[in-house]
Amino acid sequence: METFAQAGTMDSVTCPFCGLLCDDLSVERDVAGNLNVAKNGCHKSITFFSRAPQAPSPRVDGRTVELKDAVAKAAKILGNARHPLIAGLGTEVQGMRAVMSLADKAGAALDHMNSNGFMRNIQVVQNSGWQICTLTEVRNRVDLLVIVGTDVVSLFPRFFERVVWNRDSMFDQNTSAREVVYLGGRGIDTSAGVAPDGRKPDVLPCDPEHMPDVMAALRALLAGKKLHATEVGGIAVAELEKLAQRLQTAKYSVIAWAAGALNFPHAELTVQNITELVKTLNKTTRSSGLPLGGNEGEMNANQVSAWISGYPVRTSYARAYPEHDPYHFSTDHLLSSGEADAMLWVSSFNPDRVPPKTDLPTVVFGHAHMKLEQEPAVFIPVGTPGADHNGIMFRSDNVVSLPLDQLRDSALPSLGEVLTAIEQAL
Ligand code: SF4
Structure with missing residues (x-):
């Protein structure tokens, strides 16, 4: 065997x-x-996958210690804190379940490292709802793909290969005839949008600060409004009119964005303009939004938090019941306001996602290759899900979860094992 x-x-x-x-x-x-x-x-x-297997020892105040001593010290820090923050949350489903259990017991707040982007979407869902699709629907149905302000391939390198230029589709669609439009964003890599037959994507670039105006103008055109301006954010209104017409005549358009890439003030309103124009299009044809995300276990954190607490992350157990507040329970706010008095940071997929600088007592559950500028009170290396141990992971579209397999022997504990030990020591 x-x-x-x-x-x-x-x-x-x-x-x-x-x-x-x-x-x-x-x-x-x-x-x-x-x-x-x-x-x-x-x-x-x-x-x-090419990061070499390593199993460094846990550290307390920079000194190498046994795992049980690091666990004891982490439990002490957590036990002494009145409102600890568990942040980063780069883990899979079982690790996140252990995070939730520990947060409940310790009265901690929870936030994910990618929440600044993700919350733009959550605010829209909470405010007005949306109509979105899965990657599988894109793969099988899209005929016009509009990408809003997002350098898709830098975030999701095989996106076009897997779901746009896929050869086979369930309904015998000629996938190579699909049309791609990049709306907004500047200097982004559009080469993956070139069709197999050599057709180039249409590119309507604008600077990020003009994205809200451009999306509002497109939504207005689709709602039948007349614009008196001749250009919006550097894009000719005639071009936006053409795009509106293409969206109306497409059989199944998809409008994709990554909320993390829409990094300008009140970008949630731009997301809302996207999702509302999708609703308008569905009065006469078929269209869906496609919010792209899920990197660093972002969907795992929000799904597990939602099914256990009823809320996404930025939820606190300080009052012994879950309370959600996308502003007050953000990592930035909890650290800068002094409302958090200890921080636990989780990043098990990516050694480069290190904790934000803080003077608070900090416990890091990190990838074995993580290099830290500021030595935390406790560092506990944990296994990488999908390489060192099994796990479950939610895909970008939030409805499909896939198993991750262990691929090699590892001396590293999983995040879940370490957090359970800390919870028992509390
Ligand atoms: S899931 Fe992995 S292989 Fe696929 S595009 Fe993302 S990083 Fe690349």
Whole structure:
């Protein structure tokens, strides 16, 4: 029987390093546990899997200690805190369940490292609802894809390969005839939007600060309003009129954005203009929004938080029941206002996502390769889900979850094991 200590090639591996969760990778393993993407990788997945297996010791105040001593110190910090913050939350479903249990017991607030973007979407859902689709629907139905202000391939490298220029579709659509429009964004890589037959995507660029005006103008045109201006944000109104007409005549248009990329004040209103114009389009044809996200376990954090507490993250258990506030329970606010008095930071997928600088006592549950400028009170290296241990991960579209497989032997504990030990020591 094959063991993790043997060299081999594993097929149909799921990659957890972006919200697409591609599940068709082939990954080779040598006897030392080094992994190498042999097929269907992208530059992100190659980086993710090629990090050499390491199992550094936990540290307390920079000194190497046994895991039990690091757990005891972390429990002490948490026990002494009145309103601790558990942030980062770069983990899979089981790890997030352990986070929720610990937060409930310790009276902690929860926030994810990508929440600044994600909350733009949440505010729209809470305020007016939306009509969105899955990646599978895009893959099988889209005929016109409009990408709003987002450099898709830098965030989701195989997006076009997997769901736009896929050869097969369930309804025998000629996928190579699909049309792609980039609206907004400047200097973004549009090369992946070139169709297999060489047709280039249409690009209507504008600076990010003009994105709200451009989306509001497009929504107004689709609502039948007449614009007196001849250009909006540097885009000719005639071009926006053409785009409005294309959206009206498309059989199934999809308007995609990554909320994290819409990084300007009150970007939630731009998201709302997208989702409201989708509603308008559905009076006469079919259209859907596609909010892209899910990197660093963002969907896991919000899904698990929602099914356990009733709310997404930015929820606090300080009053012994869950309270949600997208402003007051943000990491930035809790740290800058002094309302948090200890921080636990989780980043098990990505060693580069280090905690924000703070003078608070800090416990880091990090990827084994994490390098920290500021030594925390406690550092506990944890295994990487989908490489060092099994897990479950939600895809960008939030309705599909996929299993992550252990691919090698590892001496590292999972986040769930460590947090459970801390909770028992509290
Ligand atoms: S596109 Fe994303 S999920 Fe797919 S292989 Fe690359 S990093 Fe992994």
